[in-house]
Amino acid sequence: MGVASLALAASACGKTSSEASSDDDGKDDKSGGSSKYDAKGIGLAYDIGGQGDQSFNDAAYAGYEKARKDFKIGGVDMEPGDGESSADKVQRIEQLAKQGYDPVIGVGYIYAPAIKEVASKFPKTTFGIIDDNTVKADNVADLVFHEEQGSYLAGVAAAKATKADHVGFIGGVDIPLIHKFEAGFVQGVKDTNPKVKVEKQYLTEKPEDGGFSSPDKGENAASGQIESGADVLYHAAGLSGQGVIQEAGSQKVWAIGVDSDQYKQKALAKYKDYILGSALKDVGGAVYDLTKSVVEGKPITGEQRYDLKSGRVGFADTNPKYTAMKDVVAAVEKAEKDIVDGKVTVKTTP
Incomplete structure (x- = not known):
């Protein structure tokens, strides 16, 4: 600030x-x-x-x-x-x-x-x-x-990090822009391990209903997905995502942030050990x-x-616990190279 x-x-x-x-x-x-x-x-x-x-x-x-x-x-x-x-x-x-x-x-x-x-x-x-x-x-x-590209990397990381073969996506508002995040994430998960189950939930249908501005809605959605068995949660929900990260950290499961490197955010410092990484949008x-x-x-x-090639989209790797997971890091780096080289085309719709 x-x-x-x-x-x-x-x-x-x-x-x-x-x-x-x-x-x-x-x-x-x-x-x-x-x-x-x-x-x-x-x-x-x-x-x-x-x-x-x-x-x-x-x-x-x-x-x-x-x-x-x-x-x-x-x-x-x-x-x-x-x-x-x-x-x-x-x-x-x-x-x-x-x-x-x-x-x-x-x-x-x-x-x-x-x-x-x-x-x-x-x-x-x-x-x-x-x-x-x-x-x-x-x-x-x-x-x-190209939000879907960073989200694809988040999906790869989630699929490699999950121990339950069960992950979750929480979108703030059910609109085409956030559909891109879902599409990339799900594709990244499935391309990495087709056996992984993906929970999907949108907090609201319209922005004015608080989908991007209600941490309590994010917390409730995260709680439900964790109860269903997901152990890695990716959010694209703005301020509501704070609730997702807080609940994931409290339940000691992985969260993946969005847009900013949320591992570095002071308001989330208490939960940062459980922030696997963040899909960056510069x-x-x-x-x-x-x-x-x-x-x-x-x-x-x-x-x-x-896009990824311009360096304005990517995946944050600042959590030492993430960088210690060599297989996860290698998979994400390979996926990034494949997208930049044109070997992988990421979908923009679910």
């Missing part, structure tokens, strides 16, 4: 977490030319769950902080409001653009309609939308990932890349699809 230098009260369009001032309004680009960067900095709007989810939003925050530090620019990050409407999202994105932030980034596919509407009003501002590739505009970067890297391009005067636009 960063230290807020300017806190604003909550409003209909969410609350502002922090802001920094820029002490360097110009940057030289690497082509030898010069780009005058005179925006206020990065404008970041969080997805459901907000900052502190130890996963998706925090990954975006890490890239936001690194970009501000490296490029000596300002920034403001805004939280979603409880039970907010689509109009609230439009208001938040428009507020950031009006105030002079550039780029303005919506963290999550839920911002697609807002980005599409506001980008047309501010053609000189660069917008980014994470996890959506439907916003087609000259000043918008669609920052999307949302922070995408935020950083886009900001860098704007600062250098050459904004990235259009679809940017990150």
